[in-house]
Structures are given as C-alpha cells and as structure tokens.
Amino acid sequence: MSELLDAVRAGRVEDVPGLLKPLTARERAAGLRELKALRAEVRDRPWTRWQERRRLRDALLVAGAGCQRGAASAVAWLGAADLRGGDGLPDALLAEVLSYQDPAWLAEVAHRLAGRASTAQEDYPLVAALVRLAGCPMPVTDALTRGWVDAIAMSGSTTPLASGLRADPQAREMVFGLFEVAELPFVVGWHPDPGEAGDWPGVLAALAGEGVLERDTLVAACLARLLRGGRTRDLPFFLKLLRRLELTGEEERAHVADWIGMVSDGASTVAALAQEVLARLAQSGALPAAALADMSGSALFRPEKKLVKAQLVLLGKVLRSDPAAAGVLLPVVGEAFGHEDTDVQDRALKLVARHLPAVDGDVRSALAAAAAGLSPVHRARAAGVFGGQAVPVADAGPYEEILPPVPRPVLVAPAAASLAELVEEMAAFARAGAEPGAYDPAGMIAFERLLDGLVRHAHTDRAGLADALRDPLADRWWRKYDGPGDLDFRAGPLPGVDRVAAAVLEQLSVRALWDANARPARSACCAETELDGVVEARLREIAYLVRTRSLPFLLATPTWSTGTVDPDALVERLRTYQRLCAAPAPVDFAQALVRVRREGTDPATIRAAAALGTTEGDRLAAWLAGKTPAPGLKRADEPADGERSEGAYGWSRSVPGRLLVGTRQRLVVRRDFPPAFQWLGRASAPSRTCHHWSTGVTHWPGVLPEDRETLAAWLLPGMAAGVEGDKRAGTWWLPVVAEAGGPAGPAVRLGIAYGLAARHPRDRLSAVDALLVLAARGQLDGPQLGLDMAMLAISGTVKLNRVADSARTAAATGAYRTVWSVLGAALSGLLTDTSRPGLGDLLSVAAECVESGAVIGEDPVTPALAAVAERGGSSRLTAQAARLLTALRQ
Known part of the structure; x- marks a missing residue:
C-alpha cells in the first residue's frame, strides 16, 4: 500500500494497476481512506501548479476507482469534478483496474455513468469498455450518444464512416439514439452532399x-x-435520411396518420x-x-402561404378527377374563407364556385354561412356565387382597442x-458565475442589492x-492565486461583485485599488464600452472604499424595479450621510x-434637497429642477446654439443610408461629473458600433433608467447594423427602454422602426x-414612427415584408388602431414608388386594421391607393390596394 501511495503522490499513473492487483479487499478499503485524505490535500493546491495537479489527479482517479467496493461510490468517485480534467479520462487504465469486478457490478457502473448528463459524453469510451467486460446491453442516453458520435468522428480520419459503423458492435443500438437526443450532434449533419x-x-x-x-x-x-x-x-x-431511404408506395401508405x-x-x-x-397518395386514389x-x-390554416396554396391546388385536382368528393x-x-390572407380567400371562393353545383342544399347553406368570414372585398362576389343567398355578416360590436397592461414598477x-x-446571496452569485448573459431586470436589481449589502456589512463588521x-468563495480562482507578485495587478479583470468581495477579504491591496481608481478613463471604442465603464468605475470605487473609509450604504441603489431612484429616498439618504x-x-x-x-418632481422635494446645505444637496436640487441640463440629443430642427455636434437626427455621414441620432455637448455634465460619466456630455456622431451585447454585461439599462433617449441613441447604431446582417439578439433593449423613464423621442422611435424590420422573427x-x-403608456407617436419607417424603406435599409410581419403580429393582439x-x-410616403418588394404585404395588414373598424376620420392615402388600384391586373399589390381602398370608403 505504501508503494501505491508513493506512486500516486509521484503521479505515476501507469504503475497504479500493477500495484493495486495484489491488494486484498481490506487493504483496498484502508488505502481508500488514505487516498481521500490526499484528494483533499490536492484540492487546495493553487491552480498555477497545474501540471503537478494533473498527474496527481489522474493517479488518484485510477487508484481510488480500483479501491471502491460499491457501484454508486465508484461512479461518484469517477464523476467528481476535482478529479477530472478537460483532457479526458485514462480509460484504458480505469478499465484495467475495474476488470476484476463482477459483471453485474460492471453493468451497474456502466449504466450509472451513462445516466450522468454532465459527464457521460466524455465517458463513452469507458462505458463502452465496461459494457464489453460485462456483456450487458449498451445504455443509450443523450449524452452517451453524443460521446459515441465524438468517438466515431475521431476515428474518421483513419476509418471511413461506413466501415466504422459496420465494425462497431454498439452501432445498432447507438444509431437509434440519434432519433432521441434533444440536440443532434453537429458533426452528424456536417456533410450535406450525398455520396x-x-x-x-x-x-x-446504405447500411439499412x-x-x-x-x-x-x-x-x-x-x-x-x-x-x-x-x-x-x-x-x-432526418429529412435527408428519409429521402435517402426512398420509401416505397407501400411504406408511404402504411404511415398515412404520421404524414397527416x-x-x-x-x-x-x-x-x-x-x-x-399525401398529394401523391391522393392523386393515385390511395x-x-x-x-x-x-x-x-390542418394544411389550410398553416402560416406558410406556399403550403396553403399548394393544398388548394391539390383539392382542385382531386375534385376535377372525382366530383363526387365535393x-x-x-x-x-x-373553412379557408376565414384565412387571414385575402389571396387564399379568393382562391377558396373560386374553387367553391367551380364545384358548388355538385353539392346538396345543406352543404350549400353551410358554405354560405362560412362566407361570413370573407373579407368585405369578397362578400359581394360571394353573394353572386351563392345565387343571391344572403351572406351573413358577423356583428363584432363597437371597436375596442386592446393594449397590454401598463407596466408598473415595484x-x-x-x-x-x-x-x-x-452570504447566501453571494454564494448564489458565485455559483452562477458572473452576471447572466442576457439582460434581466431582476438580475440587475439582485446585483445592486448585493453590492449595497456588502457595503453595509463591511461598514459595520468587515472582519465578520x-x-x-x-467558505462560499473558496473555489474562486483568485482565492488560490499565487502567480508573480500578488493579486494586486489582477484587480481590473475581477468580474462584478468578486471585486468587492476580494477587497473585503483583503486579497486586493489598497495600492492596487488606488491605482485602479486613479487610472485614466480608457478610450472607448463604442457606446457599449462607455456603459461598461460606468459599472466598472462603481465597482472600483466601492472596492477601494471598503479597504479605506467604508460607506454606510450606497446612494445609487435603485428603489424601483426599473433601476430608478426615488427623489425623496435620495434626499433622505443624503440626510443620513450628513x-x-x-x-x-x-x-x-x-x-x-x-x-x-426627474419627471413630475414635487417642489417640496427640491426644497428639501436644497435645505441640506451640502454640495450634493444643491446639485440634486438643481438636477431635479432642471437647471442642470441632462444628457440630450441633437435633432435636425434644433439650432446648433454654438455647440459642436458631429451627429444629428438625420442621415449619418459615417453610415450612409441609416437614419440615426447623435448626442449633443453638455458642458455642465463634462465639468461636474466623474470621468466615467463625462461621455454623457460629449457631442458624438452615431458612427461607431461594437457587438458587446453578447459579452454578458447586463446592467446597461440600469445606468440610465431615466434617460432612455440617450441609452437608445448609443445602442441604436449596433442594432441598425444588425438589421442588414445576420446578427441576432440586437433588439433586447427595446422592451426595456419602453418601460424606462424619460421622454420617448426620436432615438427610441428609430429603435422600434429598425427592430420591426429585424432579420430574425424573435428579434422583431x-x-x-x-x-x-x-x-399603452400613451407615449407612442405612431404617425412619426410611420414616417421614419417610410424613410428607412425608401433608403433600402429595411425590408417591408419584415415590417408587415411585425405589424400583423401587433395587430393580432387587438391593437389595430395603433398599428394603423x-x-x-x-x-403616404411609400405609395409614391410601388416597386418596393413587400408593399403588398404591408397593404394587406393595413386593410385588416381598417376592416376591424379601428379607423375613424379622413385618410390621407386614399388618392394614392386609387391610383394603384386602377391599374388593374392580378398582382398582390393591386389586389390589396383595392381591398384597402374599399375598406376605407366603407
């Protein structure tokens, strides 16, 4: 046993199986206790000694596995995170030390390893070896299937895929695991070309x-x-596989229920x-x-128009060949009379008119009743189809706009x-890593509460x-850092609240924190970097003050879930500080x-702030009274007033074709605010954009919860660039600024205009x-948003079919008047040039809004619509223009 322990300590993993073999069960049990003690010792070694840790870890893993008696304890040992690395397990050595066990024991270990979702993919070679030793069936799980695919892919450089699958004794079971996995391994679909x-x-x-x-x-x-x-x-x-299998007619008929x-x-x-x-089967009479x-x-009410029209064509063919089926x-x-697309309604009405003589009176009456779902533009023709029979019109009652409830901050x-x-909250943050990857208001508030809690408790009892x-932070990398010097020079990269926690634990020196605070503000490459800089500056300041003169609490902790601070609460906090x-x-x-x-501030609150008699109280009073200009935007219709401004509400010089917003200079902000905030007072053009919304930073909206226009102006260029490319998740901030405070002006409006035309439906x-x-909040300038949208479409920046899809989604909620x-x-701007793709789709949504009864008063687009409708023809644009014109006149 001493030789075994010496070999483990020296990291000689290849010697472990031979040293284990002669040991009795009692000696193995005694040795396991020694190995567990050594494991605890290794766990506390600093990460910088990684080579030594790796050798010792592998030797510990193999020796401990060979000393286990129970299958559950063996799997727990093999799955322990501190005994595993990213370079895989020593599978051959593990199989050797486990091979002496009973086959039933080996089978249980194999099945338990296969059931561990976190490690089974990596453990496939070991599981396969244990299955061969035990002679048991191969356990098939999602993670193990991915591991099997990895093993096949690794052998693909020397063995063709077909040969490898033929030779693999587990292939018969594992192939069918591909049909059960939640996420198909990427390598399986890597080669799309047949042959x-x-x-x-x-x-x-081919194997089938x-x-x-x-x-x-x-x-x-x-x-x-x-x-x-x-x-x-x-x-x-799976579609390619089904086509490669070339199903016979008999196989297709055997699965009719599945096709339907x-x-x-x-x-x-x-x-x-x-x-x-099914079309093949229907036309063959099967x-x-x-x-x-x-x-x-089912097919006639799918959202894909191509499938719906193809189904109507199929029905027409079947009815021509078999009139008795009418x-x-x-x-x-x-039923297609109620379809949202009037082109589909038109096709369905023509099909019914063609085959109506073949049905009896009951079916004719049912079809006439279904015609109530037709658009008004088709109802007159429907009355002729049914021989003057009355086509009922559904009475929806007076129109009522349906909007979501106004969000109420808590x-x-x-x-x-x-x-x-x-400590429990801090441990939860440590388990979750840094901050969540996507913006979450609750996560931002939890972050702020945790910061405030750390400051408060550090003020009262930092040692405690x-x-x-x-203990909760024992596994953080910076707790074990023993690189050159100390952790001081690493102060910058520490994420989030770790910076403050490291200061509490005195693992950041006062000198390092002072240097970090005194460091000049970095040159920002984009707005996202500036916003990150505000969060970073707060963390640096808090960490430094925790080590020097701790604050009683934080003044900026939000009082509302939107990130806003109540003015009365801030006055009271300043009074407590005083x-x-x-x-x-x-x-x-x-x-x-x-x-x-700042909006609607009670004058008594302003007087109370001024009455504090402190510099901060005076600044707060001036801020609330509006005497200190807040960060603002430069609009095209505003005079320059001597201010230098590189950007304006208009066409960006740096990004041709994009309508953007620039910020204007605010000298007071640049003079009185710390460096991290001075960008708010800088005149800038909307020319620079980065891709930082995918980096995990989640607190940008919390920096400016009461100035959504400035936030939108800075984030707008990145989203505008994403509309033209394949970028995802660029519109995440739009619902956030819609619920935030401050005016909703051109920047917010343009953000929505771009977002409605985003490439991906989820972003729209x-x-x-x-x-x-x-x-719902009464803050939408719909006509101006429409004009902005027209300008973007005229410039070729946005695609109207995407806008139409977004508009239809919004209208379907019951907000027809808002959409109109x-x-x-x-x-009114787009009809001047009717060659733009997607205009017919936009007219269709507009017609739905008008037909809902949401439009009241005169309409400015009627003359232009008449000019389009009078062209004649069967194009979607002409048909939808005529439909909208009819609805407006009615």
Missing part, C-alpha cells in the same frame, strides 16, 4: 439496405422524430414533405376523401439585513463579513443622479412588445 464519405444520411440508408440496420425500425424512428419536431437545425438530417400529423404540426420543411407524399379532408383542415371536401375549403426590497442572508465569505458625517462617493453619487426620477417580437408598451396610426403615415 461523400462522411454523409451520415447516405451511410445510414445491407441489413446492418433494420430498415422498418429506421423508417419508423425517422418518421416519429419528424412528427415530434425539435430544433430547426436538426430537422434537415406532420402536415398539421410539423415544421415548414417537414410539412412540405408530408404534403408532397388516400380516401375523408383523410384528405382531415389533412386539408360533399366531403368543399366544407373544408369553406419597490425594491432592502439589502439583506442579516449576514447569513447576504470576511470570515463569512471565505448625520453620519459621511462623504458621498463621487461615482456612486453621479450614478444616483442619473438614476433619480421585442420591437412589437416595445411598440405596444409605449402605446403607423401604417397610414408610412403608406
């Missing part, structure tokens, strides 16, 4: 033809996965394939009329009063706070000023949310 050596769909289809894989099972698994759905990027693999389910609920590409198969009607009831199929066609709970509660924080003879910290007070709510939803929230206020103004 390539790594083409998984082609290889699997050879009998290596069961064809019926493979077909059923593929159809089940397509029916179940999943991530969009995963579905092409895919048409109903499948993704667009899946539904298209299923529709293609699909009964009742099944075709069932399928059509009694079953025409009622389904009548009071922020005070910082943790007890040390135990504060340090003792309480040592009573305690505490000097406010410059950055903290500056942050409190730009967070304080953020803009729709912001639009509706501003409308935007579209009506936009169309």
Whole structure:
C-alpha cells in the first residue's frame, strides 16, 4: 500500500494497476481512506501548479476507482469534478483496474455513468469498455450518444464512416439514439452532399439496405422524430435520411396518420414533405376523401402561404378527377374563407364556385354561412356565387382597442439585513458565475442589492463579513492565486461583485485599488464600452472604499424595479450621510443622479434637497429642477446654439443610408461629473458600433433608467447594423427602454422602426412588445414612427415584408388602431414608388386594421391607393390596394 501511495503522490499513473492487483479487499478499503485524505490535500493546491495537479489527479482517479467496493461510490468517485480534467479520462487504465469486478457490478457502473448528463459524453469510451467486460446491453442516453458520435468522428480520419459503423458492435443500438437526443450532434449533419464519405444520411440508408440496420425500425424512428419536431437545425438530417431511404408506395401508405400529423404540426420543411407524399397518395386514389379532408383542415390554416396554396391546388385536382368528393371536401375549403390572407380567400371562393353545383342544399347553406368570414372585398362576389343567398355578416360590436397592461414598477426590497442572508446571496452569485448573459431586470436589481449589502456589512463588521465569505468563495480562482507578485495587478479583470468581495477579504491591496481608481478613463471604442465603464468605475470605487473609509450604504441603489431612484429616498439618504458625517462617493453619487426620477418632481422635494446645505444637496436640487441640463440629443430642427455636434437626427455621414441620432455637448455634465460619466456630455456622431451585447454585461439599462433617449441613441447604431446582417439578439433593449423613464423621442422611435424590420422573427417580437408598451403608456407617436419607417424603406435599409410581419403580429393582439396610426403615415410616403418588394404585404395588414373598424376620420392615402388600384391586373399589390381602398370608403 505504501508503494501505491508513493506512486500516486509521484503521479505515476501507469504503475497504479500493477500495484493495486495484489491488494486484498481490506487493504483496498484502508488505502481508500488514505487516498481521500490526499484528494483533499490536492484540492487546495493553487491552480498555477497545474501540471503537478494533473498527474496527481489522474493517479488518484485510477487508484481510488480500483479501491471502491460499491457501484454508486465508484461512479461518484469517477464523476467528481476535482478529479477530472478537460483532457479526458485514462480509460484504458480505469478499465484495467475495474476488470476484476463482477459483471453485474460492471453493468451497474456502466449504466450509472451513462445516466450522468454532465459527464457521460466524455465517458463513452469507458462505458463502452465496461459494457464489453460485462456483456450487458449498451445504455443509450443523450449524452452517451453524443460521446459515441465524438468517438466515431475521431476515428474518421483513419476509418471511413461506413466501415466504422459496420465494425462497431454498439452501432445498432447507438444509431437509434440519434432519433432521441434533444440536440443532434453537429458533426452528424456536417456533410450535406450525398455520396461523400462522411454523409451520415447516405451511410445510414446504405447500411439499412445491407441489413446492418433494420430498415422498418429506421423508417419508423425517422418518421416519429419528424412528427415530434425539435430544433430547426436538426430537422434537415432526418429529412435527408428519409429521402435517402426512398420509401416505397407501400411504406408511404402504411404511415398515412404520421404524414397527416406532420402536415398539421410539423415544421415548414417537414410539412412540405408530408404534403408532397399525401398529394401523391391522393392523386393515385390511395388516400380516401375523408383523410384528405382531415389533412386539408390542418394544411389550410398553416402560416406558410406556399403550403396553403399548394393544398388548394391539390383539392382542385382531386375534385376535377372525382366530383363526387365535393360533399366531403368543399366544407373544408369553406373553412379557408376565414384565412387571414385575402389571396387564399379568393382562391377558396373560386374553387367553391367551380364545384358548388355538385353539392346538396345543406352543404350549400353551410358554405354560405362560412362566407361570413370573407373579407368585405369578397362578400359581394360571394353573394353572386351563392345565387343571391344572403351572406351573413358577423356583428363584432363597437371597436375596442386592446393594449397590454401598463407596466408598473415595484419597490425594491432592502439589502439583506442579516449576514447569513447576504452570504447566501453571494454564494448564489458565485455559483452562477458572473452576471447572466442576457439582460434581466431582476438580475440587475439582485446585483445592486448585493453590492449595497456588502457595503453595509463591511461598514459595520468587515472582519465578520470576511470570515463569512471565505467558505462560499473558496473555489474562486483568485482565492488560490499565487502567480508573480500578488493579486494586486489582477484587480481590473475581477468580474462584478468578486471585486468587492476580494477587497473585503483583503486579497486586493489598497495600492492596487488606488491605482485602479486613479487610472485614466480608457478610450472607448463604442457606446457599449462607455456603459461598461460606468459599472466598472462603481465597482472600483466601492472596492477601494471598503479597504479605506467604508460607506454606510450606497446612494445609487435603485428603489424601483426599473433601476430608478426615488427623489425623496435620495434626499433622505443624503440626510443620513450628513448625520453620519459621511462623504458621498463621487461615482456612486453621479450614478444616483442619473438614476433619480426627474419627471413630475414635487417642489417640496427640491426644497428639501436644497435645505441640506451640502454640495450634493444643491446639485440634486438643481438636477431635479432642471437647471442642470441632462444628457440630450441633437435633432435636425434644433439650432446648433454654438455647440459642436458631429451627429444629428438625420442621415449619418459615417453610415450612409441609416437614419440615426447623435448626442449633443453638455458642458455642465463634462465639468461636474466623474470621468466615467463625462461621455454623457460629449457631442458624438452615431458612427461607431461594437457587438458587446453578447459579452454578458447586463446592467446597461440600469445606468440610465431615466434617460432612455440617450441609452437608445448609443445602442441604436449596433442594432441598425444588425438589421442588414445576420446578427441576432440586437433588439433586447427595446422592451426595456419602453418601460424606462424619460421622454420617448426620436432615438427610441428609430429603435422600434429598425427592430420591426429585424432579420430574425424573435428579434422583431421585442420591437412589437416595445411598440405596444409605449402605446399603452400613451407615449407612442405612431404617425412619426410611420414616417421614419417610410424613410428607412425608401433608403433600402429595411425590408417591408419584415415590417408587415411585425405589424400583423401587433395587430393580432387587438391593437389595430395603433398599428394603423403607423401604417397610414408610412403608406403616404411609400405609395409614391410601388416597386418596393413587400408593399403588398404591408397593404394587406393595413386593410385588416381598417376592416376591424379601428379607423375613424379622413385618410390621407386614399388618392394614392386609387391610383394603384386602377391599374388593374392580378398582382398582390393591386389586389390589396383595392381591398384597402374599399375598406376605407366603407
């Protein structure tokens, strides 16, 4: 045993199996106790001695696994995070030291390892070795399937994929794991071209033809996965596999229910394939009329117009070849009378008119009743189709605009009063890493409360706070740092509250913190860097003061969930500071000023601030009274007043074709605020943009919760650039500024205009949310937003089909009048040039708004619409112009 322990301490992992083999069960149990003690010793070694830790860790892992008696304890040892590294496990050595165990024990260990989602992917080689030793079935889990694919991919450099799968004894079980994983391994779909050596769909289809894989099972698994759905990027693999399998007519007929389910609920590409198969079956007479009607009831109400129109074409072909099916199929066609697209309504009405003589009176009456769902532009023709039979019109009653509830901010709970509660919050932040990756108002408030709690407890008992924080933060890398010098020069990179915690624990020297605070403000490359700089400056200041003269509490801690500070609360905080003879910290007070709510301030609050008789009280009073100019924007219709301004509300010189907003110079802000805030008073053009919204910074809206125009002006260029490219998640801030304070002017409005035209639908939803929230708060200038949208479209910056999609989404919530206020103004500019793609879609949404009864009063676009409608023809643009014109005149 002493030789074993010496080998482990020396990191000679290759000697461990031979030294373990002669040991008895009792000696192994005794040795395990020694190994556990050594494990605790290794865990506390600094990370800089990583090479020594790695060798010792592997030796510990193998020796400890060989000394375990129970399967559960063996798996716990093998899965321990402190015994594993990123370079994989010594699989061969582990299999050797475990091979003496009973097969049932080995099988249990293999299944337990396969069930560990966090480690099973990495452990596939070990699990496969244990399965071979135990002679048990291979456990198939998501993580283990990904590990199997990794192993196949690693061997692909020397062995072709087909040969590797043929030779793999686990392939028969593991292949079917691909149909169950939540996320398909990326390498499986890496080679899309058929015939390539790594083409998984082609290889699997070939193996099914050879009998290596069961064809019926493979077909059923593929159809089940397509029916179940999943991530969009995963579905092409299964579609390609299904096409490579080249299903026979008999196989297609055997799965009619599956095809119908895919048409109903499948993704667009899946539904298209299923529709293609069912169309073949229907035209060959293999699909009964009742099944075709069932399928059509789902297909006609899918959002993809191509699928809907293809289904109507199929129904027309079937009705021509089998007129007797009209009694079953025409009622389904009548359901399309209520489709949101009037082109679909028109096609359905023509199909009904063509085959109406073949149905009896009951079906004719049902179809006439369904015609109530037709657009007003089709109802007159519908009356002619039904031979003068009255087409009912649904009475929706007086129009009522539906908008979301106005968001109400809630009071922020005070910082943790007890040390135990504060330590629990700190431990939760440590477990979560730094800050969350996407902006979360609750996360921002939790961050601010935690900062305030650390400051308060450091002020009353810093030694006690340090003792309480040592254990929860024991695994933070900076706790074990022993690099050159000490941690002082690392002060800058410490993330978030770690900076303050390190100061509490005295792992940052006063000198290092002083240097960090005295360091000149870095030259910002973009607005996002400036916003990061405010958060950084606060953390540096707080960390320094924790080590020198601790503050009783923070002045800038939000009082409302939006990040706003109540003016009365700030006056009371300054009064408490005055009573305690505490000097406010410059950055903290500056942050409190730009967070304080200024709109509708009670004059008594201003007088109370001035009555404090302190410099901070006077500055607060002037700020609330509006005598100190807040950061502002430069609009095109404002005179320059001698100010230097590189940007204006107009066309950016640096980014041609983008309508942006620039900030104007504020000398008072540049003179009285700390360096981190002086950018707010600088005149700047909207020319620079970076991509920092993906870096994990989450507190930008909390920097300016009462000045959303300035925040929007700085974030707008990045989002505008993303509209033209493939960037995602650039519109996250729009709902936030819609709920924030301050005027909602050109910057916020342009942000919404760009967001409504974002490339990705999820990003457009953020803009729709912001639009509706501003409308609910009575802060939306719809006509001006429409004019901005028209300018962006005329310049070619935005695509109208995306705008139409966003407008339809907003209107579908019941906000037809709000949407029309935007579209009506936009169309007055867009109808001057009708060659723009997507204009017909925009006219369609506008017509829906007018037909809902939301439009009242005269409309300025009627003459231009008449000119378009009078052209004639069957284009969507002409048809929708005529529809909108009819609705306006009615």
